[in-house]
Amino acid sequence: MQIDIISAVPELLDSPLNHSIVNRAKDKNLVEINIINLHDYGLNKYKQIDDTQYGGGAGMVLMVEPLYNCINDLQKNTVYDEIIYLTPDGNTYNQKMANALSLKGNLLLICGHYKGIDERIREHFVTMEISIGDYVLSGGELAAAILTDSIVRLIPGVLNDIESALSDSFQDDLLSPPVYTRPADFKGWKVPDVLLSGHDKNIDDWRLEQSLKRTKERRPDLL
Ligand code: ADE
Numbered sequence: 001m002q003i004d005i006i007s008a009v010p011e012l013l014d015s016p017l018n019h020s021i022v023n024r025a026k027d028k029n030l031v032e033i034n035i036i037n038l039h040d041y042g043l044n045k046y047k048q049i050d051d052t053q054y055g056g057g058a059g060m061v062l063m064v065e066p067l068y069n070c071i072n073d074l075q076k077n078t079v080y081d082e083i084i085y086l087t088p089d090g091n092t093y094n095q096k097m098a099n100a101l102s103l104k105g106n107l108l109l110i111c112g113h114y115k116g117i118d119e120r121i122r123e124h125f126v127t128m129e130i131s132i133g134d135y136v137l138s139g140g141e142l143a144a145a146i147l148t149d150s151i152v153r154l155i156p157g158v159l160n161d162i163e164s165a166l167s168d169s170f171q172d173d174l175l176s177p178p179v180y181t182r183p184a185d186f187k188g189w190k191v192p193d194v195l196l197s198g199h200d201k202n203i204d205d206w207r208l209e210q211s212l213k214r215t216k217e218r219r220p221d222l223l
Contacts, residue, residue: 001031001104001155002078005144006070007111008038008049008062016145025158033148036074041066050114059115067110067121080108082127086140086147087112090129093147095170097130101147102154109147111140173222177210 007013013035016022025031042049043065050060071083081104091097101107110117110126122129132143152158159165169176180191194206215222 001102001152002034002106003031003109003148003151004034004036004074004078004080004107005109005111005141005148006036006038006067006074007139007141007144008113009111009139009141010035010037012139012141013145016142017148021158022149022152025152025155028157030155030157031152036070038062038066038070041070041073053115057115060113061115062113062117062121064118064120067117067125071108071110071121071125074108078106078108080106080127083108083110083125084128084130084147085110085112085117085122085126086132086143087116087129088131088134088136090131092134093130093132093150095150095168098147098150098154099171102151107151109140109144111144113139170222173215174211175214175219175222177207177214 005013017033017035022031022033026033038049039047043063048063049066050062053059053061074080082101084107086109110121130143130147132146137143154165165171167176180195184191184196192206194202197203212223
């Protein structure tokens, strides 16, 4: 899989995409991630990428031309399955979308900044618009990092134990059950007996029951 990310502040993506599971996936050649600096496509001697909006109003808008040139350049080498714009007015992201995106070959993510991007890019290039929640970030970079992390960990071979992705919260519309590790008794705080019983069927039943209880209490909308 290839994930290309267009950003006006690429430094924001450095740390989240260079550690832990995403890094392991890159090392195993299961994903290639390219960060493209929009400033490389800036106009005039100032390398301008944004301007004030027509009609007046506060906030700068990422200009159509640098984004157009950047996307065109990338498309010379790559055919994208989806061109995704990260924006608070997009469809709210969830695990089902992560699952579907993890099956794609090539993705292009566009990070907005300031007031957003010129609408003509959305009309002519973008195939999906995704929000990571009902709040406004300073730019799309953190949202792109979240998308990338949630997709990459689902690519077969990335996690050592595929079970651990399949049993994540939301994977089957249920929240995960509680988990414990050693010691079995910490200052009188005890791990449930069933988890120490070695009885697989009872453990599975207990976990399902706990998942249902937790989902009912915290996220009844999922049931
Ligand atoms: N850019 C700014 N806010 C965002 C959000 N909530 N989701 C995705 N991209 C964004």
